[in-house]
Amino acid sequence: MPGIARTIGRETGFYSAVAFFVILAAFPFYWMLITAFKTNADLYDLSNIPFWFNDPPTLDHVKYLFEQTEFARWLLNSAIIGVCVVAITLVTAIPAGYSLTRMAGRSGEALGIGIFLTYLVPPTLLFLPLSRIITVLGLQDSMWSLVLIYPTFTIPFCTWLLMGFFKAIPIEVEEAAIVDGCSIFGAFIKMVLPLSMPAILTVVIFTFTLTLQEFVYALTFISSTAQKTITLGVATDLVRGDIYFWGELMAGALIASVPVAIAYNLFLDRFISGITGGAIK
Amino acid sequence: MVAIADKAVQSRSRFKFILDRPKVLGPIFVAPAILYVLVLVGLPFLLAVYYSVSAYTIYTQSYHFVGLRNFIDIFHSQIFRQTLANTFIFTIGSQIIGLILGKFGALVLLRPFRGRKLVRALIVLPWAVPVALATVAWEWMFDSLYSVINWTLVALHIINRSEAPNWLGNPHLAMLCVIVVNAWRFFPFAIVIFLAGITAVPQDIIDASIVDGAGFWRRNYQIIVPIIAPIVVVGLIFGTVFTFTDLSVVYLLTNGGPVNATQVLGNLGFQIGIQSGDVAHGAAVSLIMLPVLFVLVILMLRFIRRREI
Numbered sequence: 278m279p280g281i282a283r284t285i286g287r288e289t290g291f292y293s294a295v296a297f298f299v300i301l302a303a304f305p306f307y308w309m310l311i312t313a314f315k316t317n318a319d320l321y322d323l324s325n326i327p328f329w330f331n332d333p334p335t336l337d338h339v340k341y342l343f344e345q346t347e348f349a350r351w352l353l354n355s356a357i358i359g360v361c362v363v364a365i366t367l368v369t370a371i372p373a374g375y376s377l378t379r380m381a382g383r384s385g386e387a388l389g390i391g392i393f394l395t396y397l398v399p400p401t402l403l404f405l406p407l408s409r410i411i412t413v414l415g416l417q418d419s420m421w422s423l424v425l426i427y428p429t430f431t432i433p434f435c436t437w438l439l440m441g442f443f444k445a446i447p448i449e450v451e452e453a454a455i456v457d458g459c460s461i462f463g464a465f466i467k468m469v470l471p472l473s474m475p476a477i478l479t480v481v482i483f484t485f486t487l488t489l490q491e492f493v494y495a496l497t498f499i500s501s502t503a504q505k506t507i508t509l510g511v512a513t514d515l516v517r518g519d520i521y522f523w524g525e526l527m528a529g530a531l532i533a534s535v536p537v538a539i540a541y542n543l544f545l546d547r548f549i550s551g552i553t554g555g556a557i558k
Numbered sequence: 559m560v561a562i563a564d565k566a567v568q569s570r571s572r573f574k575f576i577l578d579r580p581k582v583l584g585p586i587f588v589a590p591a592i593l594y595v596l597v598l599v600g601l602p603f604l605l606a607v608y609y610s611v612s613a614y615t616i617y618t619q620s621y622h623f624v625g626l627r628n629f630i631d632i633f634h635s636q637i638f639r640q641t642l643a644n645t646f647i648f649t650i651g652s653q654i655i656g657l658i659l660g661k662f663g664a665l666v667l668l669r670p671f672r673g674r675k676l677v678r679a680l681i682v683l684p685w686a687v688p689v690a691l692a693t694v695a696w697e698w699m700f701d702s703l704y705s706v707i708n709w710t711l712v713a714l715h716i717i718n719r720s721e722a723p724n725w726l727g728n729p730h731l732a733m734l735c736v737i738v739v740n741a742w743r744f745f746p747f748a749i750v751i752f753l754a755g756i757t758a759v760p761q762d763i764i765d766a767s768i769v770d771g772a773g774f775w776r777r778n779y780q781i782i783v784p785i786i787a788p789i790v791v792v793g794l795i796f797g798t799v800f801t802f803t804d805l806s807v808v809y810l811l812t813n814g815g816p817v818n819a820t821q822v823l824g825n826l827g828f829q830i831g832i833q834s835g836d837v838a839h840g841a842a843v844s845l846i847m848l849p850v851l852f853v854l855v856i857l858m859l860r861f862i863r864r865r866e867i
């Protein structure tokens with residue numbers, strides 16, 4: 278009997294720990310969700326229990342976002358920026374990652390680490406000179422400045438990720454293609470790229486989410502409403518005067534968060550093996 | 559590989575020459591990435607260094623050299639010294655909380671149970687969702703009047719409505735808030751890193767230690783922790799670099815206030831260099847981060863290298 282009691286005790290402890298972590302991590306998002314669909318009368322009444330709907334849920338805040346604010350425009354801006362940055366990143370990082378793993382020998386690894394370390398150079402160190410450079414290029418207050426700047430962190434990161442993936446492809450694959458008459462370039466295009474599709478897909482997803490998550494450069498370079506990204510727009514543009522409209526704010530934050538959260542979870546394992554760079558073998 | 563290729567290829571067009579030589583193709587492949595990084599990271603970095611020793615503002619764009627004048631100015635400022643201290647408190651505080659939560663979270667997620675996938679998906683949210691958006695949700699939870707935290711405390715009769723804390727208005731509480739939000743944002747990352755490390759510890763080592771009579775804690779701290787230390791350090795350095803240099807959480811929650819109580823280097827550099835247009839002093843404030851970053855990068859290099867052995 279004491280054995281059973283101890284098991285029950287241990288199980289209760291374990292599941293309370295699980296509950297603690299889930300509530301800690303997810304409560305703010307639950308709060309977003311419930312705020313986004315509550316009526317204002319319900320939100321701003323301290324006598325109500327805040328954790329559930331006291332009035333029936335409403336779509337007013339979401340409607341307001343799409344009809345009275347530039348929310349749809351921000352979504353579109355973020356999508357365009359994301360697609361362009363993904364394209365630039367793929368075109369530069371795939372050949373770079375391949376070259377550093379297969380064609381540069383030992384120095385490739387060192388160069389790869391060098392490129393990766395630039396990922397650690399923070400935006401708050403570079404935003405002053407970059408904002409001058411952008412002004413010189415005539416891109417101030419334009420979303421295209423972000424298309425230009427975001428690859429500075431997506432390229433290093435993705436090159437590093439891809440180096441890990443390319444290393445895992447057996448070199449015999451390319452050798453066989455070359456014996457069959459392919460050039461080295463041909464072997465890369467015909468054999469390596471198709472084999473790397475899962476890795477490339479991972480890079481696409483992560484580049485896109487990195488552009489959605491970025492805040493500092495967007496805040497520094499963009500000030501007009503119509504050019505903002507979704508993250509910047511929701512965080513800075515929905516506050517009118519000094520008044521916060523929490524329903525709209527939370528609805529906006531929720532809509533912008535959901536796709537990123539889903540994408541991240543689907544690709545989490547690949548991302549981890551990338552970031553730890555095979556630090557564990 | 560080259561020898562085989564030379565023998566196999568018969569036709570010798572001019573293109574073949576480029577496409578077949580790793581010595582030619584390699585640099586061509588890697589050049590765009592390196593150029594991009596050199597032009598838009600290397601060049602701005604040098605420019606930032608130069609701004610910090612010049613008298614450059616957006617109103618008078620003079621590259622006149624003033625030596626260490628800007629650095630002396632900012633070190634004489636009480637606000638800057640407080641900001642420097644705040645930045646360390648903010649970084650160290652949130653990393654410690656994040657690491658502790660990460661370690662215990664990893665222990666929880668290590669054990670198989672029904673719904674573990676869903677639990678993991680929920681726990682990863684703070685790290686996955688754009689930090690600016692999550693911070694706005696926290697701002698609402700810390701609202702001076704409608705804070706759900708205060709509502710709960712009042713409902714549980716822990717405090718009275720009249721003495722409910724103004725989370726972001728009180729200097730000490732505001733610091734606690736930005737630290738907690740930042741730790742909250744990073745702990746899923748710490749969990750993930752710990753998990754990746756622990757699952758990579760060879761099972762036979764753990765089995766052997768059990769046979770030798772090592773208990774739970776001993777197994778944890780004398781066997782698992784030393785093995786996973788390198789990867790945890792790499793994760794910790796990531797977290798430290800991004801926390802030490804960040805401004806999003808502080809900018810959105812408190813904007814450095816009340817009265818600079820939560821001011822950090824990133825946000826101060828932004829206020830001086832971008833908002834007030836005093837680029838030279840702003841650059842000097844940002845560059846103060848450099849020595850710390852430098853130490854962290856050296857550490858990082860040591861641990862990345864170690865993995866190859």
